[in-house]
Structures are given as structure tokens and as C-alpha cells.
Amino acid sequence: MILKGDQSTIRSINRALVLNLLRQHGALGRNELAERTRLSSAAVTGVVAELIEQGWVIEGRSGPPRGGRPPVLLEIAYDAWHAVGVKVMEDALEVVLTNLRTEVVARNHVQLVSTEPHALIEQVVVEARALLEASGRSPERLVGLGVGMAGVIDPAEGVCVYSPFLHWQEVPVRRLLEEKLSRPVHLDNDVNALATAEMLFGWGKDACNFAVVTVGRGIGAGLVVNGEIYRGASGGAGELGHTVSEAGGRLCECGKRGCLEAYAAEPALLAQAKERFPEFNRHRFQIAELLEAAEGGHEGVRALLKEAGERLGVALANLVNLFNPELIVIAGEGVRLGAEFFGPMEQSLRQNAFNGLARDLEVHLDPWGDDAWARGAAGLIIQREVFARPLL
Numbered sequence: 208m209i210l211k212g213d214q215s216t217i218r219s220i221n222r223a224l225v226l227n228l229l230r231q232h233g234a235l236g237r238n239e240l241a242e243r244t245r246l247s248s249a250a251v252t253g254v255v256a257e258l259i260e261q262g263w264v265i266e267g268r269s270g271p272p273r274g275g276r277p278p279v280l281l282e283i284a285y286d287a288w289h290a291v292g293v294k295v296m297e298d299a300l301e302v303v304l305t306n307l308r309t310e311v312v313a314r315n316h317v318q319l320v321s322t323e324p325h326a327l328i329e330q331v332v333v334e335a336r337a338l339l340e341a342s343g344r345s346p347e348r349l350v351g352l353g354v355g356m357a358g359v360i361d362p363a364e365g366v367c368v369y370s371p372f373l374h375w376q377e378v379p380v381r382r383l384l385e386e387k388l389s390r391p392v393h394l395d396n397d398v399n400a401l402a403t404a405e406m407l408f409g410w411g412k413d414a415c416n417f418a419v420v421t422v423g424r425g426i427g428a429g430l431v432v433n434g435e436i437y438r439g440a441s442g443g444a445g446e447l448g449h450t451v452s453e454a455g456g457r458l459c460e461c462g463k464r465g466c467l468e469a470y471a472a473e474p475a476l477l478a479q480a481k482e483r484f485p486e487f488n489r490h491r492f493q494i495a496e497l498l499e500a501a502e503g504g505h506e507g508v509r510a511l512l513k514e515a516g517e518r519l520g521v522a523l524a525n526l527v528n529l530f531n532p533e534l535i536v537i538a539g540e541g542v543r544l545g546a547e548f549f550g551p552m553e554q555s556l557r558q559n560a561f562n563g564l565a566r567d568l569e570v571h572l573d574p575w576g577d578d579a580w581a582r583g584a585a586g587l588i589i590q591r592e593v594f595a596r597p598l599l
């Protein structure tokens with residue numbers, strides 16, 4: 208491969224190489240970095256010196272001796288930098304301040320003042336500044352701000368193309384935020400934000416091909432193909448919830464019939480329970496009560512969870528046949544649906560996937576925290592500003 212690029216581009220590539228190795232393997236010595244990057248010792252020493260000077264890397268403890276003196280191990284200075292992550296919801300903002308490992312330093316959850324774009328952007332700016340100030344961390348060490356939201360997003364342009372919840376079309380979120388914050392901003396679909404965070408520090412750290420499937424109010428998928436988020440032609444890839452589970456079946460929120468989401472997302476589970484069992488047909492009926500009924504031995508509810516889990520399993524088998532991932536991570540508040548739902552899901556996935564494709568497939572349920580979406584959003588800007596390789 209011929210690398211076109213000047214010295215500074217090559218330096219940026221080497222810098223990303225070193226930072227990603229330290230992210231994946233933890234502390235490493237200079238010699239080991241040179242071996243793994245296949246760069247010369249002099250080149251590694253140069254890149255490392257620059258990273259230390261700029262505060263990205265620190266020299267830590269000594270490693271096991273390899274012949275002569277024990278090597279000094281290098282680590283990423285995870286706590287020396289921070290990022291803001293924002294999850295925009297239909298009625299609220301979840302805002303977190305994280306370190307470089309997307310560990311939460313401070314967080315806030317606020318109701319939206321307005322869904323009008325300029326007002327909402329202003330609220331994001333106010334909340335981000337307030338969090339930074341309250342934490343006492345330096346604004347100079349803020350890597351930037353990541354925003355995750357549902358809908359069709361153009362991450363290259365930083366534009367929300369369409370948001371069904373906020374009724375936005377073509378809102379230049381990144382430009383509006385960067386003008387006010389004077390820091391880098393990255394906008395993406397919320398499921399892709401989660402997938403990015405999984406790729407950096409989660410189950411996907413060592414995987415090149417995997418899917419993050421979110422279950423909850425809706426069902427979505429973030430697809431990582433050859434180490435990159437797969438977006439499709441117009442940023443709409445991964446709408447797993449609107450793949451057809453039953454042609455001509457139940458009406459979906461999207462207006463079409465028979466979508467997976469109309470059977471297996473949480474609102475659909477509640478709706479079906481109400482239809483089937485009159486005792487649940489009351490105004491305020493919540494998922495917690497549905498799960499209580501299942502735990503209490505309600506056979507009808509258990510059957511409903513099993514059917515819905517199996518439908519998700521079939522959809523995942525189709526996804527496995529199309530993408531052949533090595534790993535599927537299940538995330539989202541729907542993880543609380545538990546074994547009554549995910550047991551049948553996994554069984555059905557393995558039964559229906561094409562011979563051999565699911566044999567080595569790992570399936571993990573991610574323990575869910577309310578700030579996971581916003582942490583994912585912080586991961587977006589950390590990925591872009593710290594770990595991404597420059598485009599040639």
C-alpha cells in the first residue's frame with residue numbers, strides 16, 4: 208500500500224496506532240509498541256514523547272524485565288481528559304461528563320424546556336457547561352461533546368435528517384453546537400453511539416464484526432463491519448425493529464404492518480398483554496408489573512414473553528445470516544425482560560441461523576444503566592478526537 212501524505216499525516220497515523228494499542232492491551236513498554244506497530248524504535252520514541260508532552264500518555268510502573276532493565280510501561284492518561292455525552296430524548300436530556308474511558312464523572316437528567324431546535328441546542332450548551340463547572344475540571348481538557356439521538360442522522364455533516372420524536376428535519380445540530388461551545392462536536396444515531404462505546408471499551412474491544420442490538424421502547428441495531436460502523440447509503444442501516452416479523456400483522460408505530468417492534472418492543476408487550484388478559488387492561492400498566500406477573504407464574508404472560516423473545520431470535524438469525532458477526536451485544540432498558548424473554552430468544556437464534564454461522568457466535572446481555580446512552584454519546588467524540596485514524 209502506498210501511503211500518500213505528508214509527515215504530519217504519518218505522525219497522526221502512528222499516534223493513533225500507539226493510542227489504540229494502549230487502549231486494547233493496557234500498559235505496554237516502548238519495545239513492545241515497536242514490535243506490535245512494526246515501527247522503528249526511534250519512531251515509537253518520537254510518537255510517545257509527543258503523547259507524553261501533550262498529556263495523553265503517562266509513564267507508569269515497570270513491566271517484567273525482558274533481558275536487561277525492566278521496561279517502563281506506558282498508559283493512556285484516562286483521567287486527565289474528559290468528554291461530554293448527551294442523549295436527546297423526546298422529553299428529556301441525559302448529560303454526562305466522562306473520562307476518556309467513558310466512565311461517568313458527573314451526570315444530570317433534565318426535562319426538555321422545548322423541542323424547538325434552537326432552544327434545545329441552547330439547553331444542551333447550558334447543561335454541558337454546568338456539569339463541567341460543577342466537576343471543577345478544566346475546559347481546556349474537554350475533548351469535545353458527543354450527541355446521540357434516535358432517528359436518521361448524517362454524522363459526516365452533523366445533521367439530524369429526520370427525528371420522529373422531535374419532528375425535526377434537516378437540523379444542523381453540530382454546527383449550531385460548535386458555534387456556541389467552540390469545542391468539537393459529533394452527532395450520531397443513539398444506537399451507533401452505543402456500538403461505538405462497545406467497540407472502544409466494551410465487549411466489542413477485540414471484535415471486528417459485531418452487532419449491538421437495543422431492546423426497549425424500540426428495537427434497533429448498530430452494526431460494526433470490518434471495524435467500522437456500517438451505515439448504509441443514507442445512514443438508515445440497522446432498523447432491525449422495522450424488519451418484518453409477520454407480513455400484514457400488527458400495526459407498527461411507523462405506519463406499516465407486522466414489524467418486529469410491533470411484537471417485541473416494550474410498548475408492544477404491554478399492548479398485547481392488555482389485549483389478551485383483561486386483568487391488565489387498566490390505565491397505568493407498566494413493564495415491572497408484567498414481569499411480576501411472569502415471576503408469579505402467570506402462564507399467559509410467560510407465553511407472551513416467550514413468543515416475543517422467539518420473534519427477536521428469528522430476526523437475529525436473519526441478521527447473523529446476512530452479516531456473520533462474531534458477537535451480538537444486547538443492550539437497552541429491555542434487558543430487564545430477563546430469562547423469560549432472552550432464553551427463548553437465544554434458543555430461537557441458534558435454531559434458525561444457517562448451519563455453522565451461530566456455532567462460535569457469542570451473545571452477551573449488557574447490564575443496563577440509565578446513563579448508558581449518554582456514555583455512548585461521549586464515546587462518539589472520544590473515538591473521533593482521540594482514537595480515529597486520519598483519513599488519507
Ligand SMILES: [Zn+2]
Nearest residue numbers: 449459461466
Ligand atoms: Zn415499523
